[in-house]
Amino acid sequence: MTDYLYDGTFEGFLTCLYCHFAHEPASTIAESGFYQMGWSSTCKTIKTNEKEAEYMYKKLYRHLGLQTSKDVYYSYLSQVYGWEDITLSFVDLCFREGAKFKDAHSHDRVYPFESLVLKVKREVHRYEGFVRFRQIGYTLYAKIHPEYFILPAISDHFTDRFRNEKIIIHDERRNLALIAHDGDSLLIPYSKSMQEKDLPEDPFILLWKKYVKTIAIESRINPKLQQKFIPLKYRKDLVEMENQKELP
Amino acid sequence: MKSDMYERLTLLADGAKYDVSCSSSGVSRKNKNNGLGNSQSFGICHTWAADGRCISLMKLLMTNNCIYNCAYCVNRAENDIPRASLSPEEIASLTMEFYRRNYIEGLFLSSAIEKSADQTMERMYQVLHLLRNVHNFNGYIHIKVIPGSQEDLVQRCGLLADRMSVNMELPSKRSLSLLAPQKDLDKILNPIKQISRDIIYNRDDRKYLTHTPKFVPAGQSTQVIIGATPDTDRKILSVSEKLYSQYQLKRVYYSAYVPVNEGPNLPSLWAKPPMLREHRLYQADWLLRFYGFTVSELFSNANENMDIEMDPKLSWALGHLEYFPLEINRAPYSMLIRVPGIGDISAKKIIAERRVRSLDFEGLKRTGCVLKKAQHFVLAKGKYYGQKLEADVLRKVLADKPAVQQISIWG
Numbered sequence: 035m036t037d038y039l040y041d042g043t044f045e046g047f048l049t050c051l052y053c054h055f056a057h058e059p060a061s062t063i064a065e066s067g068f069y070q071m072g073w074s075s076t077c078k079t080i081k082t083n084e085k086e087a088e089y090m091y092k093k094l095y096r097h098l099g100l101q102t103s104k105d106v107y108y109s110y111l112s113q114v115y116g117w118e119d120i121t122l123s124f125v126d127l128c129f130r131e132g133a134k135f136k137d138a139h140s141h142d143r144v145y146p147f148e149s150l151v152l153k154v155k156r157e158v159h160r161y162e163g164f165v166r167f168r169q170i171g172y173t174l175y176a177k178i179h180p181e182y183f184i185l186p187a188i189s190d191h192f193t194d195r196f197r198n199e200k201i202i203i204h205d206e207r208r209n210l211a212l213i214a215h216d217g218d219s220l221l222i223p224y225s226k227s228m229q230e231k232d233l234p235e236d237p238f239i240l241l242w243k244k245y246v247k248t249i250a251i252e253s254r255i256n257p258k259l260q261q262k263f264i265p266l267k268y269r270k271d272l273v274e275m276e277n278q279k280e281l282p
Numbered sequence: 283m284k285s286d287m288y289e290r291l292t293l294l295a296d297g298a299k300y301d302v303s304c305s306s307s308g309v310s311r312k313n314k315n316n317g318l319g320n321s322q323s324f325g326i327c328h329t330w331a332a333d334g335r336c337i338s339l340m341k342l343l344m345t346n347n348c349i350y351n352c353a354y355c356v357n358r359a360e361n362d363i364p365r366a367s368l369s370p371e372e373i374a375s376l377t378m379e380f381y382r383r384n385y386i387e388g389l390f391l392s393s394a395i396e397k398s399a400d401q402t403m404e405r406m407y408q409v410l411h412l413l414r415n416v417h418n419f420n421g422y423i424h425i426k427v428i429p430g431s432q433e434d435l436v437q438r439c440g441l442l443a444d445r446m447s448v449n450m451e452l453p454s455k456r457s458l459s460l461l462a463p464q465k466d467l468d469k470i471l472n473p474i475k476q477i478s479r480d481i482i483y484n485r486d487d488r489k490y491l492t493h494t495p496k497f498v499p500a501g502q503s504t505q506v507i508i509g510a511t512p513d514t515d516r517k518i519l520s521v522s523e524k525l526y527s528q529y530q531l532k533r534v535y536y537s538a539y540v541p542v543n544e545g546p547n548l549p550s551l552w553a554k555p556p557m558l559r560e561h562r563l564y565q566a567d568w569l570l571r572f573y574g575f576t577v578s579e580l581f582s583n584a585n586e587n588m589d590i591e592m593d594p595k596l597s598w599a600l601g602h603l604e605y606f607p608l609e610i611n612r613a614p615y616s617m618l619i620r621v622p623g624i625g626d627i628s629a630k631k632i633i634a635e636r637r638v639r640s641l642d643f644e645g646l647k648r649t650g651c652v653l654k655k656a657q658h659f660v661l662a663k664g665k666y667y668g669q670k671l672e673a674d675v676l677r678k679v680l681a682d683k684p685a686v687q688q689i690s691i692w693g
Contacts, residue, residue: 095660137634140645143594163338167383174382195320197313237283238379241291248295249341250331253540253555259334263327273328274385 035061037077039069044110047118048087050080051125055090059126063118069120098128102136105151111183112154120146158187165192165203166273168236173200178271180205185212185221193219240281246274247281290366291376297346297357298392301449301505302535306338306387306422308500309444312340317418319381319388321444325422326387337423340380344405348394352462353545354451354510356393361543367396370408374417381421381567388422388444389413395428403431403439410442411516422500427477429469436473436496437480445500445532448473453521460547477502478529501532508563509556510539510548514586519566520576526571536563558590566594572626573619591681596622599659600673606659607666611640622680623655643667655680 038053038060040046046061054060061075071077094103109121124147128135138144161184167174174196192201193214203212204224211224225227271276307325327336345367346357356363368376377389391409393402406425414421425443427436440446448470452458455467477498484497504525506518524533539557541548566588569575573595580594582601589597599606599622608617610632618629628651635641635649643662647653658668658676669675 044637048377134638139631139635139643140648141639145648159324159326162322162388163326163384165384169383172562176384191320191322194313196318196382198316199317229466238383238385241288242380242383242385244288244292245295245340246329246331246337248292249299249337250333250335251299251540254335254538254557256334257332260330260332263330263334263336270327278332 035059035075037069037075037278038063038067039073039077039079040064040176041066041082043082044107045084045087046080046082047110047121048090050118052086052090053080054122054126055129056086060122063122065118068115089208094125097133098125099133101213102128105147108151108154108158108187109147111187112150113183115151115152120150123147141249153186154182157182158184160268161188162191164268164272166271167201168239168273170234173202175202176271177204177206177268179207183208183265185210188212189214189219189221193217193263243274243276243278244281247278247282284372287372287376290368291342293366294343294346294368297343297394298341298390298538300537301341301390301392301426302335302354302537303343303447303503303505303533304336304338304390305445305503306329306424308532309422311420313420315418315420317420318378319419319421321388321420321422328384328386329617330556338387339422340377340386341392342368342373342376344370344373344391344393344402344409345396345658346394347396349397350395350462350464352451352465353543353548354461354507354539356544366625370405370412373409374412374419377413377421378417378419381419382425386421388424390424393425393428396413399428399430400432400435403428403435406441407435407442410439414442424500427473429465431473433473433476436476439497440477440480440498443498445503446477446498447503447505448477450506450525450534451505451507451523452511453506453513453518454511457513461510461545473527474502474504474529474531478531481530493545499541501530503531503533503535505535505537507539508536508560509553515563515566515588516560516577516581516586518563519570519580522567523570523577534567536560536567559588562588562594564588569594574616576619593622595620596655596680600676602673603673607661607668607671608659609661609664610646611636611663621656621659623652623657623659624649625651 036058040063041049042065048061050060057110060129066079069077072093094106106125109117127143135141135144138204157180161178161180165176165178167219169263185203189212192203197217200215201213211222213220213222240247251263284683305325307323309321310323311321313320313455325338327338329337331337347365347367348357348359351359380386391406393406410423410425410456413423423443424445424447425439427446427448429448440521450470452461458467459464480497481501484494525531525534537551538557538560540555541553544551566580570577580598588594605617608621615629615633618624618632619626628649631642631649635645640663646662658671669679
């Protein structure tokens with residue numbers, strides 16, 4: 035049993051999985067920067083290998099189907115501490131005991147994986163609604179602070195939806211930007227030069243805020259219910275949530 | 283943009299807020315013709331208003347200038363309120379701009395009847411035409427059908443919209459003649475029948491003709507007001523059941539009546555909207571659509587109204603203890619979803635898992651069902667974990683305690 039270290043990319047993780055099955059079983063997989071050595075373990079740094087990664091992904095796809103192999107990617111997007119071991123344990127179970135075990139939802143090695151994937155999927159779905167663009171020159175710019183690394187997962191949706199527009203979605207926590215135009219998209223580190231300096235006032239923000247305020251029925255006001263759907267942590271990027279009370 | 287846009291938008295959104303429907307689901311469409319937008323079959327909510335209702339579509343009236351005088355409506359002719367309207371161009375460009383900023387998923391367009399039903403419907407058609415054919419808008423459009431407008435207009439709108447709805451408002455002829463004397467049941471039912479018929483024809487056509495445009499691909503829905511008239515729950519749900527089975531409606535929305543007008547046939551202005559009753563009706567509605575229940579089953583004990591203290595499934599189960607306890611490792615899907623606390627998602631998980639291995643009580647916990655209720659009605663590997671399978675005992679444990687009500691001095 036060896037601890038495998040990888041470079042933090044999805045391909046790197048897949049290469050580790052490949053080595054786990056092809057060479058020596060891994061006791062744990064961790065990103066090299068976050069690894070803490072135990073007193074009795076040996077560790078090995080795995081170099082990302084495109085070919086092995088692709089082979090492994092095809093294997094996952096063939097063995098577990100489209101949905102579950104996508105789920106493995108979603109669990110990578112969570113980037114929470116220890117997601118690698120949760121996923122390793124799940125994939126290992128399905129490869130050793132049979133693919134049908136992916137349906138054993140309450141199994142000790144399946145349940146943590148599914149819960150993690152569900153959290154990411156939920157946030158991805160939320161952000162399909164929660165991104166707020168602001169028109170700056172000819173581009174639409176949005177700033178988000180998601181908990182998980184969801185930009186790759188919402189990319190297709192926004193690229194298709196705003197085919198005719200130039201859009202930038204800026205994940206400020208990770209300092210990454212998704213830029214898309216004409217059906218193509220790119221994920222790059224964000225740089226200040228993408229943004230013009232002074233933000234002009236967007237007249238539709240005021241209209242939208244007023245609309246959101248008006249559409250609520252006074253005798254049914256229920257902030258608790260509202261908060262169930264929009265937890266406070268999402269509110270700083272939602273323009274309609276800013277100073278609702280002061281609107282004329 | 284005209285300078286009074288802010289005021290007019292406020293007025294017309296205010297007039298549209300009592301329409302409940304805001305769903306953007308049922309249609310999956312890619313962005314075509316290099317336009318703006320697409321549609322997801324599961325729908326996307328963009329934000330939630332302070333009353334906790336989701337905002338997915340921009341709900342707007344074209345105008346709140348109405349010739350009708352329905353007793354329950356804010357916009358009725360005799361009310362002294364500011365009137366406004368938006369032109370088709372203004373609505374189309376507002377929709378486009380909101381959509382570009384990802385504020386909304388599409389447009390929900392309704393209107394008061396300004397001159398005649400046909401004239402209003404024609405103007406609404408103009409909006410759809412501008413959005414779909416001029417701006418190449420591929421987002422979601424929900425349009426209200428104005429009762430009494432021509433079949434041909436409804437047909438033309440249906441080819442551009444995703445969902446159409448005709449509001450029933452009141453579930454019986456008598457209530458309708460009492461509160462909305464200018465509408466009658468036939469005027470409302472005719473477009474419902476027409477749309478359901480045309481959807482079926484269209485589906486048939488598309489099997490053989492590849493380029494037939496889709497007609498109302500997300501189906502139709504309707505809305506019923508709760509609590510403005512003495513109609514009972516049983517009456518209301520029977521109407522829904524009929525609409526679902528005969529006309530294949532996607533949804534019936536229930537809207538707890540918010541008193542906005544005074545009138546001899548109306549509850550007083552001090553009356554609170556019957557929110558809990560609305561909630562129970564929605565629960566029962568889900569039982570009709572997804573859980574295989576019928577109205578006669580839900581009201582088997584000759585009650586006309588539902589139990590306020592517990593949800594309709596629980597109250598059905600307490601009346602039919604002969605089906606329980608149910609072994610979760612053997613019960614068929616149709617029975618599993620009848621267990622209080624087990625919904626379709628956990629039932630499907632149970633079915634999937636027991637193909638691999640049998641489930642114990644710990645496993646049941648992890649399916650996400652409401653264990654507090656479900657434990658009393660099931661066996662896991664032959665073992666019972668609940669309190670006691672007796673109606674009186676369970677009623678005491680599971681019924682919601684009625685909230686303390688403030689005594690009203692207004693009676």
